[in-house]
């Protein structure tokens with residue numbers, strides 16, 4: 001899945017002499033690149049201290065090399081094409097072939113050297129969100145370092161002083177570069193591999209875009225009115241399911257670099273938030289939740305035991321964030337007579353379809369759409385349409401999955417008699433929607449008295 005891309009034709013290993021810091025161009029490591037938006041298998045460490053690696057939804061972890069005492073990574077900031085879901089691609093900016101960039105994994109106490117090559121048409125920088133680094137390595141262009149000009153490579157060097165969940169993103173032309181998709185996660189594993197150890201550790205970052213149907217570029221000046229709410233720049237049904245073995249200890253780490261908060265909700269379980277971008281939360285300060293709000297510019301990592309087998313929805317609880325582009329800017333037609341409206345509209349636009357007069361559930365019908373966009377709500381389950389988009393996926397908890405097996409295990413086989421079922425609707429009950437004849441009409445406005453203290 002990785003393509004090994006030589007950098008300046010060199011992939012030379014240098015000896016332990018490079019410990020002192022400053023390095024020469026000849027020793028820049030190669031920069032692996034990813035061409036697909038699929039979850040790569042966990043990248044187990046082959047050098048340096050041991051840890052249990054994470055998996056990134058629709059993403060991958062960046063391979064590194066040891067150079068003496070230093071763990072060396074190479075990020076390339078560049079234009080990329082990211083598929084949001086089958087049927088829609090976007091022209092974004094990212095790192096090493098994809099947006100978001102690869103997850104960087106290392107270990108508390110590691111000395112890390114990150115080479116950043118800028119292949120964008122403007123300058124950039126990399127800020128290490130939440131990480132305790134020397135001021136000159138903090139990546140705020142102009143404040144901590146000169147911006148990295150196009151075509152140039154800069155080096156960041158620091159020792160990882162604490163473990164936890166962090167992010168990286170530019171601090172140069174920040175509004176544009178983050179709106180174009182430039183971001184990634186950093187996971188620093190504890191030096192003691194037994195500390196807060198889990199069996200499965202999922203990672204993703206949230207971002208949002210405004211991409212008009214039929215177009216490919218995000219509108220980078222938008223502040224509030226986005227139409228693509230993404231996890232790792234993917235939307236349902238393009239987001240990987242989370243395959244989990246029954247009984248596994250699971251951690252999910254969620255970063256938020258979108259422009260609003262996201263209440264993240266998991267069905268069938270409760271969890272404890274165990275880590276933020278500030279560090280690990282002591283056990284005595286944890287409490288159970290089923291939804292946790294992930295603020296803008298923050299990270300929440302939460303842990304639970306997957307003890308309830310089945311297919312479980314996992315999503316942002318802002319319902320507009322589980323819709324795709326077609327759910328944007330529509331009027332509420334509930335209660336409007338479809339026949340009358342169709343007649344009126346038909347005179348003006350003979351091909352128009354009037355919808356939404358009983359709600360917007362569309363069953364198996366999907367509207368024809370322009371090129372390069374996605375239906376407002378879509379996806380099929382074993383019982384019918386799921387009618388979701390955006391920040392939604394399914395956690396699939398199954399018995400007996402192999403360690404490190406993250407493949408989609410398919411639909412859950414519900415035990416006989418365990419699914420909600422139909423009975424005959426009683427016929428003697430009054431229909432609830434009819435207004436009883438004895439009801440009093442609503443008070444007229446002129447009769448109403450202003451409430452005490454209310455200015456009229």
Ligand SMILES: [Cu+2]
Pocket residue numbers: 229261262263316317318321391
């Ligand atoms: Cu949301």
